[in-house]
Amino acid sequence: MPDRTKHLLGLLLGTEEDWPRAFETLVARLGPVRDPAGTEHALATERITVEPFDLRAKPRYDLVIDRLAYWYYVPREWLKKVALMDDVYLLNSPFTFQSMEKHAAYCAMMRLGLKVPPTWLVPYKNPVDHAKYAYTAAKYNEPFDLDAVAAEVGYPLFMKPYDGGAWRGVSRITDPAALHKAYDSSGEMLMHLQASVEGYDSFARSLTIGPETMVMRFQPEKPMHERYAVQHGFLSPDAGSEVVSISRLINAFFRWEFNSCESLVVGEEVYPIDYANACPDISITSLHYYFPWAIGALLKWSVFCAVTGRRARLDLDTRNYFEVADSQLDYDAKLAEYRKLADEYFDTAAYHEFCATSLPNVDNMVRDWVSSPDFDALLVDTVRTTYPPAEHDRFVAHFRGLIGLWIQEG
Structure with missing residues (x-):
């Protein structure tokens, strides 16, 4: 044995x-x-x-x-x-x-009643490289009016690949000329058209590892090292709780346990726009201040799963979620039921009890290590392999400052 x-x-x-x-x-x-x-x-x-x-x-x-x-x-x-x-x-x-390709993820969360903006899938601009394509396209592909589809979605809108990844091929489109330019450039990428959520108050990116979630203010227009703003309490308690519930729902539904979710928040309304990121960026130079939390959460969840003999559940149990979706409950009540299903999947109560009794010193261990010369050497090595030599001193100081802030606030 x-x-x-x-x-x-x-x-x-x-x-x-x-x-x-x-x-x-x-x-x-x-x-x-x-x-x-x-x-x-x-x-x-x-x-x-x-x-x-x-x-x-x-x-x-x-x-x-x-x-x-x-x-x-x-x-x-x-x-x-x-x-x-x-x-x-x-x-x-x-x-x-397959669900990491944004299409299935959009469909599932629409089915569960989340506030995903109107979204259409459009055919390839250029033929795919397949011997049977020409015959199939000639016989079965219906001509379509791209302008009519865009009008149905509504301007402004985003054109983005159905399989996504690092903002590849994403275009914000405000008129038909930009629409056709973006579509002509898409080549063999399969694209979604998705309505833009205008006038949002906050762009929230939530990183979820097991039953733990960190909600961060995201600034996509900025360089990578500045995209995660260190700003606490930027969402109201209700909106923040909704972002957490949506993030854990998505992960429990797809059996993802290490994923990030992007949501736009308008007042108290939360619109999830991208949540199929099951290989999320957790680099020091991206997360900086939030990196110690992420590595600590990953450590605790991995240890919990291994030591307790947690078994993977390969079946998705979608009917449990769909029964909630099809019920007469209002949106908030459905979200509360989804949160219960997510907590059941992640064994949330058992996980927190395990951390309290079997891993009581992990948070302090992480903090001590992050404060050590060993961690600083890792930080310097990462900067040197990420940025050109002329920028090394600048970014070492930048990230040391953010990590120092995390240590100080802890």
Whole structure:
């Protein structure tokens, strides 16, 4: 029988270096962790390599944090194998990657009654590279009036790829000339047209890891190092609670446990506009002030899942959500029921009890490490690999200041 008190946490990585180093360091510093029965558990990390694999081979990992398989199919298929055959716990589920393509995510949240702006999908501008396309298009593709679709959506609107990613191909469109220019440039990208939410008061980006959520003021028009404003209380209590509920609902629905959500807030109204980001940016140079919270939350949720033997649920249980959506409850009452379903999925009460009893010193450990020369060396290394040499001093000082503010306010 395998030893159930030793847990290997696998990191499936692309180009990232900063948060993996932070995560590895904190796991190494963690020491033994007692489960609710008092048994000690040991945890370690390992970076996963990509290589041929036997479908019947037994993996050594209890949990894998995946940051690669959304675009690299070999590790994606390995993840499916270890989830289906070996009960390896995954952040995130490879079975809902299709939903990372914004279209399915929009449809699901519209079905649940969220205030997603009017959205249409339009065909490719250029033919796809497929031998059967010309015949199929000639026989079945209906001609369509792009201007009529845009008029139905309403100006101003956004044209954006259905599969998204780092603001690729996103255009704000205010008139037919700009509409056709953007569409002509879209090539083989499949595009949505989505109504703009004008005059919003706040752009909120919420990062959710397990049952924990950080809501941040986002400034998309600014350079990456300034997009997350350090501003507390920028939403009213009701709007802030709604953003949290929507974020956790989306994650529980799709079995994502490491995802970010973007919402526009007008007064007390919350309009989710992008919430299929199941490989969210958590770089030091992006999150800065919020980075220690993110790495601490990722550590605690990963340890909770591994030590308690949390089992992945590959089925989505959509009917539970749709029954709420189809009920006579008003919007606020439905959101409260969705929050209950999300808390049930994330074992929220058990998680917080585990953190209080089995991980009582983690927050202080994170703070001590972030205050150390070791963390500062990681910060400097990240700046040096991210920015040109002439900007190193400027950005080291910039990020040291923001991290120092987090330490001071804690």
